[in-house]
Amino acid sequence: MTTMARRGVPERVAAAERFAAETGFTKSCTPEVGRLLRLAAAAKPDGVVAESGTGAGVGTAWLHSGLGAGARLVTAERDPVLARRTAGAFSDDARVRVLDGDWRLLERHAPFDVFFCDGGGKRDDPRRVVELLAPGGMLILDDFTPSPHWPPVFEGEVDELRLFYLTHPELDATEVLTTPDSAAVLAVRRG
Template identity: 30%
Template structure:
């Protein structure tokens, strides 16, 4: 069975994907991850969403495609060249706020904010500032990360960091966690 045979892509996805290819950005989430993000987002009506690591907006388009009209998404990235692609194709969506900022600076200056869904697709909120970002999650909120299965482009020593992160998430008493060995390796946690 082909895993992505019947995927209905977000309206802007193909255009963003082409601009992403031309830009040289190579860290985008895959289609299966995007499809799952859309489904999970649809389970959170009238919610506040946070994406750490917009990139060019491919995963952002999936999250927006799952969100209802009463939900909002703040998406953060530190590379304005890539963020400009997301801005071009998604910037007119009134539910979305795209922010060009260093992840640490943004997280540390917004610690009082709370979210119902966090997709951490960059170092901050995943390998850095994990406690701070998880504290931003409402009870019942979802925390999602991808790229947890070893990949060819991982630098030396990254596998150990990923294993340490998985163990840290498994040991937390405030989360229920599922580790999916699917797509690029996805972890979904729900805050108790």
């Protein structure tokens, strides 16, 4: 098996994308976000890397592509069919655990050196999301609509959720464009 299916796209990512297409799952992260995930995981080679919302396993596979030999990757998904597929896809790697259930199952693996919060937590318990970060731990939140305004605006209203993360006193945070029409919030918890 080749390690790269398309230029810069690891085979496990391509396999997860195929599964997503076959099952009609449309919420996978983009390759632009995926490269950000790989970079973040690679920056913490002995770290605990977490993901809430495994989905079809695309983001998991990107995180895995940057995972250091001493690192661990734990991802939680409440849809048992999706969780089972990704558990099977990574059954050959003892560094990876897929939790079948609510994102709060991740808590026992905290604190996190990287946290891709993508399904559970981001909207329903943002304070807890920040608490689960290790000092120096990086939080990644995608799927924002770029806003040229401050405070950020979404659909004509101040985006209070984005504002929470961007102004949290324990975080150094910024918003970056991942494509011309999508943005991610990157934040690091102060030591």
